[in-house]
Amino acid sequence: MADARVRGDLALVLHAHLPFIRHPEHRYHLEENWLYEAITATYLPLLEVFRNMAKEGVRFRFSMSMSPPLVSMLSDDLLKTRYAAYLDRMLRLGDSELKRTAGDPTFNKLARYYCDRFGRLKSLYDQIRGDIVGAFRQLQDDGLLEIITVGATHGYLPVIREPSARRAQIRVAAEHYQRHFGRWPRGIWLPECGYAEGVDTLLADAGIRYFFVDSHGIVNARPQPPLGIHAPVFCRSGVAAFGRDLESSKQVWSADEGYPGDGIYRDFYRDIGFDLPLDYIGPYVHPDGIRVHTGFKYFRVTGRGIDLSQKAPYDPEAARSRAAEHAGNFMFNREKQIAHLSAKMDRRPLVVSPYDAELYGHWWFEGPMFLDFLARKIAFDQQSIQMTTCSEYLEEHTVNAVADPSPSSWGDGGYSAVWVDGSNDWIYRHVHRAEVRMHELAERYRDGADDLSRRALNQLARELLLAQSSDWAFIMKTATAVKYACDRVKSHLARFRRLDREISQQQIDQEWLADLEKRDNIFPDIDYRTYLS
DSSP states (O other), rough: OOOOOOOOEEEEEEOOOOOOOOTSSSSSSSGHHHHHHHIIIIIHHHHHHHHHHHTTTTOOOOEEEEEEHHHEEEHOOHHHHHHHHHHHHHHHHHHHHHTTTTOHHHHHHHHHHHHHHHHHHHHHHHTTTHHHHHHHHHHHHHHHEEEEEEEEBBOOOOOSSHHHHHHHHHHHHHHHHHHHHHHHOEEEEOGGGOBBTHHHHHHTTTTEEEEEEEEEHHTTOOSOOOOOOOOOHHHHHTTTEEEHHHHHHHHHHHHOOGGGOOTBBBOSSOHHHHHHHHHHGGSSSSSSSSOOOOOOBBBBSTTTTTGGGGGGBBHHHHHHHHHHHHHHHHHHHHHHHHHHTTOOOOOOOOEEEEEEEGGTTTTTTTTTHHEEEEEEEHHHSSSSSSEEEEHHHHOOOOOOOOOBBSSSSTTTSSSSSTTTTOOOTTTHHHHHHHHHHHHHHHHHHTTTOOHHHHHHHHHHHHHHHHHHHHHHHHHHHHHHSSHHHHHHHHHHHHHHHHHHHHHTTTTOOHHHHHHHHHOOOTTOOOOOGOOOO
């Protein structure tokens, strides 16, 4: 039970996901760097913050989704080995930077700062024996963190047409979660917060208790919930839907008003991987000379409209102080917000603040510091709000309004325009055919198959799931790594069609199948019969 002085609850939710990228056929693959950068900038720093607070007895509660592709990559021996090599490479770069900047006290001090940082992260990685998932699992087992699952491959559910394919995204995710966290998930992060009618029934069937929607998913619910977005609603299936709070989100996300744009903070774009001559930086970027971020960033945001070449040097101490100020400001605003809401509600209001985890550390370098300061300030500097998780809230508040959430997403425009667009809509006619075919084959082999056919059917399911990842459509829409995203969709669908043909003709190429199982090795325990009616 909450302290009688507590007037409201804050649920901070970090959504951790990356697309499944694993290329054992290449010694060095450019897009694998996304994982290594995220581990260094976000996952290890968050782990460091949470573990330090736990050691010091700070009472905190965070919720964190960890998608199956991310968990699979973090647990993969090949990628763990490659990440350890990445860390060693960055430490060698740090030694080079100390020598290169020796004549400039400002930049030499920053080089030392980064050397110490990479060394500290390597020590943490070695201490947990490379088991990042296990370290987060321990925080959940200790009651400090609630980890929830995500759609199996972050498939955007509103555009998955076949009911069996939607169900598989949910069921495979839940089973994968149980395998890695030793329990069934209580909640789920719907990919892109994409809700469509009937999704809640599939969640109920899978034994999942709650999910998140953007604010308009609750505001436009029918009937209109009496407490708005500051209390969950129960769908008719009995699953709870929590809405995103607009005010707290804006403080962090807003391009104009959000904290990360403060001029004191570190600038993301100025990185020596792009700034320094290739003959110097070459050994630390792509072997083909493709420049990438190294994490050695020596400049601060400075101000709006400032050219990259005019940025001022970064000051870590000043940035840390600013992160503490912003944490205090965020807490102050939540206190005022909750005081206002609690005067109008018959229960403690709940402020749900969900963010992409990579905002904290990757895009906003000081983000983990901000969360550290915020949790400590809430624990020690005030009494009117408390941190909570959605499971804890539902345990205390067993009666909630019943409503049908509105179809919605948290993408630009609030619906499906990001994932169904002229740049990417070609995907769906092919994926929808594969969904139908997967269901047909599951029905045909309902009573089982010989070992080789069973393996091929299971691989067929993996290829469909990987083709459904919302990341590919998003990348096409935002025009970033477009060729890679297109190639991934086409390759998974081509493999699907060939497997389908070989299964139907009973002419399965065992060597090729084994190579696929080794390459796309996500969901080792998958059962194609998940796609049965």
